[in-house]
Amino acid sequence: MSPVMSLLGPDSPDAGLYTEITGLARNSPDILDDMVAVYSAVGLALFAVAMAAAWWLARRADCGTMARALAAPLVVVAAYGVNTMVKGLVHETRPCRAIPGSFALENCPPASDWSFPSNHAVIAFAAATALWAVNRWLGAAGMAAAVVMAASRVWVGVHYPHDVAAGAVVGLVLAAPLTAAAARTSPLVERARAGRLRSLLSARPATG
Numbered sequence: 551m552s553p554v555m556s557l558l559g560p561d562s563p564d565a566g567l568y569t570e571i572t573g574l575a576r577n578s579p580d581i582l583d584d585m586v587a588v589y590s591a592v593g594l595a596l597f598a599v600a601m602a603a604a605w606w607l608a609r610r611a612d613c614g615t616m617a618r619a620l621a622a623p624l625v626v627v628a629a630y631g632v633n634t635m636v637k638g639l640v641h642e643t644r645p646c647r648a649i650p651g652s653f654a655l656e657n658c659p660p661a662s663d664w665s666f667p668s669n670h671a672v673i674a675f676a677a678a679t680a681l682w683a684v685n686r687w688l689g690a691a692g693m694a695a696a697v698v699m700a701a702s703r704v705w706v707g708v709h710y711p712h713d714v715a716a717g718a719v720v721g722l723v724l725a726a727p728l729t730a731a732a733a734r735t736s737p738l739v740e741r742a743r744a745g746r747l748r749s750l751l752s753a754r755p756a757t758g
Contacts, residue, residue, distance in 0.1 A: 558640065558666055560648045564711040568645050569652070572707045576653040583705075587655045590702035593695070594670065597626075597677035600692055604684040609752050613736035613743065615684055616752075620739070621732030622680035629676035629724040633667055633717065642666035646707050654707030668709045671717025672724075674699040679725035683733075696721075 559565075575583055601622045608619035642665040646658035674696035682689025700714035743752045 558642045558710075558712065560645065562710060562712055565645070565649065568704060568710050569649065571704050571711075572653045575655060575705050575707065583655055586702050586705050589698065590656070590670070590706045593699050593702070594673055596695060597674060597681075597692065598623075600681055600688055600695075601626075601677065604681055604688055607685050607688075609750075611684075613739040614733040616743075617735045617739045618680065618729050618732050619684045621729060621735070622677065622684065625680045625725050625728045625732070626673055626676045628728060629672050629721050630669060632724055633669055633672040633720050636667060636720070637664040637669070640664065640666050642713070644708055645710050652707060656706045656708055659708060665709055666713045666716060667720050668700065668703050668713040668717035670703050671696070671700040671709075671714040672721040675718045675721030676725040677721075679722055680729045683729045 575586070601619070604622060605616075605619045608616040643661070644659055644663070644665045646652050646654040647661060674692075678689060678692030678696040681692040696718070700718055703709040703714050704711055
């Protein structure tokens with residue numbers, strides 16, 4: 551086994567932590583587990599709502615900010631695409647399949663649905679990074695929501711801690727430069743604001 555692969559799967563240093571966390575989930579009140587499970591399953595929709603809010607707020611901001619707001623969904627899709635390729639190369643089996651007797655609040659994903667890195671964590675942290683570049687308040691809320699999302703994936707039993715930690719790093723590392731690069735398209739936004747798309751891209755009154 552390669553040194554990298556020895557850090558993954560049921561022999562990884564944090565496999566015991568996974569078991570401890572899912573043990574807590576097993577013994578926690580049903581209402582808490584239900585709340586975590588619901589957020590884990592559908593919480594990514596909140597990031598879509600936040601990106602829509604970022605676009606709305608950017609209508610009163612400069613063209614660079616609007617460019618970053620418009621690029622946010624594309625940044626998330628790009629990060630997800632790269633992460634999917636990484637998952638396909640690594641082929642780490644989900645802990646709920648690899649660890650005998652493991653507890654999971656969700657149905658364990660199919661054997662072909664690999665574990666490392668966590669797509670949910672990548673999407674959440676990429677979205678939060680993109681939001682931060684548009685609006686600091688949305689970005690801060692997004693980062694908090696991303697941390698909770700990552701933790702929830704371990705709590706429900708479908709990821710090791712290292713899966714979500716790696717997903718957070720991938721999301722941040724990919725989204726930061728992509729979001730910065732998006733600002734370079736501000737001249738296109740400026741021209742679009744002067745045309746038919748003005749009402750979608752600007753809340754400021756026309757001048758001249």
